[in-house]
Amino acid sequence: xxxxxxxxxxxxxxxxxxxxxxxxxxxxxxxxxxxxxxxxxxxxxxxxxxxxxxxxxxxxxxxxxxxxxxxxxxxxxxx
Amino acid sequence: xxxxxxxxxxxxxxxxxxxxxxxxxxxxxxxxxxxxxxxxxxxxxxxxxxxxxxxxxxxxxxxxxxxxxxxxxxxxxxxxxxxxxxxxxxxxxxxxxxxxxxxxxxxxxxxxxxxxxxxxxxxxxxxxxxxxxxxxxxxxxxxxxxxxxxxxxxxxxxxxxxxxxxxxxxxxxxxxxxxxxxxxxxxxxxxxxxxxxxxxxxxxxxxxxxxxxxxxxxxxxxxxxxxxxxxxxxxxxxxxxxxxxxxxxxxxxxxxxxxxxxxxxxxxxxxxxxxxxxxxxxxxxxxxxxxxxxxxxxxxxxxxxxxxxxxxxxxxxxxxxxxxxxxxxxxxxxxxxxxxxxxxxxxxxxxx
Numbered sequence: 001x002x003x004x005x006x007x008x009x010x011x012x013x014x015x016x017x018x019x020x021x022x023x024x025x026x027x028x029x030x031x032x033x034x035x036x037x038x039x040x041x042x043x044x045x046x047x048x049x050x051x052x053x054x055x056x057x058x059x060x061x062x063x064x065x066x067x068x069x070x071x072x073x074x075x076x077x078x079x
Numbered sequence: 080x081x082x083x084x085x086x087x088x089x090x091x092x093x094x095x096x097x098x099x100x101x102x103x104x105x106x107x108x109x110x111x112x113x114x115x116x117x118x119x120x121x122x123x124x125x126x127x128x129x130x131x132x133x134x135x136x137x138x139x140x141x142x143x144x145x146x147x148x149x150x151x152x153x154x155x156x157x158x159x160x161x162x163x164x165x166x167x168x169x170x171x172x173x174x175x176x177x178x179x180x181x182x183x184x185x186x187x188x189x190x191x192x193x194x195x196x197x198x199x200x201x202x203x204x205x206x207x208x209x210x211x212x213x214x215x216x217x218x219x220x221x222x223x224x225x226x227x228x229x230x231x232x233x234x235x236x237x238x239x240x241x242x243x244x245x246x247x248x249x250x251x252x253x254x255x256x257x258x259x260x261x262x263x264x265x266x267x268x269x270x271x272x273x274x275x276x277x278x279x280x281x282x283x284x285x286x287x288x289x290x291x292x293x294x295x296x297x298x299x300x301x302x303x304x305x306x307x308x309x310x311x312x313x314x315x316x317x318x319x320x321x322x323x324x325x326x327x328x329x330x331x332x333x334x335x336x337x338x339x340x341x342x343x344x345x346x347x348x349x350x351x352x353x354x355x356x357x358x359x360x361x362x363x364x365x366x367x368x369x370x371x372x373x374x375x376x377x378x379x380x381x382x383x384x385x386x387x388x389x390x391x392x393x394x395x396x397x398x399x400x401x402x403x404x405x406x407x408x409x410x411x412x413x414x415x416x417x418x419x420x421x422x423x424x425x426x427x428x429x430x431x
Contacts, residue, residue: 032298033298034298035238035298035299035300035311036238036311036312036315037118037121037122037238037311037352039312040121040315040352041117041121041352044121044352044355044356047359053359053360056316056319056320057316059315059316059319060312060316
């Protein structure tokens with residue numbers, strides 16, 4: 001499984017959506033149920049999957065699918 | 080920079096009381112079974128005990144306090160200090176600690192104080208009472224910590240309601256020049272006060288009809304200005320950054336090896352996401368970090384005392400322990416406390 005597939009799988013599981021829903025508009029404002037618990041659940045899963053420890057500010061930045069990819073790039077996770 | 084070193088004070092006993100009304104996540108009105116399952120798995124709080132509306136934190140604390148005094152065999156006349164840590168006291172005035180002095184039949188010479196410091200309440204009380212006992216002029220203190228936090232919020236606020244449980248706990252401290260110092264590192268960041276607050280009901284914003292007007296903030300967050308609120312991401316950001324620095328500082332300053340010198344790390348049971356993160360960030364040995372949030376939820380200031388009662392009671396009773404406690408909460412305030420205990424009285428948790 002590629003890193004992108006791993007990331008997509010996490011998003012799909014946390015938000016109970018199909019992979020096709022993941023696009024540029026998949027963010028905190030547009031996704032029903034994107035609350036702090038979901039966001040923390042998302043970041044925890046990402047940390048476990050990629051074996052990284054996100055800084056607090058990066059966790060706060062995890063407010064969209066695009067941002068998630070940008071944050072992972074900071075940790076040298078190639079997508 | 081204050082670093083509290085409290086001499087000559089021993090912990091003699093601890094216990095806790097909860098209302099006999101367990102509520103599973105799926106029983107909460109705003110959760111579907113699927114949502115409850117997700118909440119249980121991520122936030123980790125599967126059960127909480129909720130007091131009926133006619134039971135106050137003081138009632139739960141009264142039960143814990145009375146049982147603890149009896150278990151220790153302490154005469155009521157011997158109690159010099161009574162502290163009550165809660166953000167859900169009986170009235171706005173007078174202090175609930177004064178009412179409890181009367182209800183418990185403690186002598187009129189008892190020094191009483193309310194400590195409305197939220198999730199750090201237990202640590203504040205140990206600091207205040209400990210420093211009062213340290214000189215030996217006062218010999219015994221009873222610390223009562225409890226809340227009925229569920230009622231502080233809006234019953235339809237899905238972001239806050241499922242996190243909390245109700246309880247009352249009691250801790251007994253006594254002057255004893257033979258014991259190790261209690262060490263506390265305390266910190267305050269008042270600039271973050273809006274992360275955890277009740278906007279209306281004080282004198283800045285007294286209760287008016289507007290205080291009861293509910294607003295829908297989306298994602299199941301419905302509340303009015305009279306209701307306590309949590310800004311989840313702000314609290315999380317605070318909780319995963321500040322307390323670990325304080326814990327690390329305590330370990331370094333005391334020359335403690337986290338793997339060898341500490342028996343248990345007692346972390347405020349805010350929720351599993353936060354506690355897990357602290358464990359991970361500090362690389363704490365997981366077997367030394369007990370959890371009880373799955374059973375009790377976030378008990379605010381009583382969290383550490385309930386951990387002592389529910390998770391490590393047998394060991395506290397039978398052998399000396401080195402405990403490193405971490406609390407964090409409203410204010411925003413946070414602290415780390417090093418507690419070297421001698422065998423003490425730990426009574427079973429009571430359900431009333």
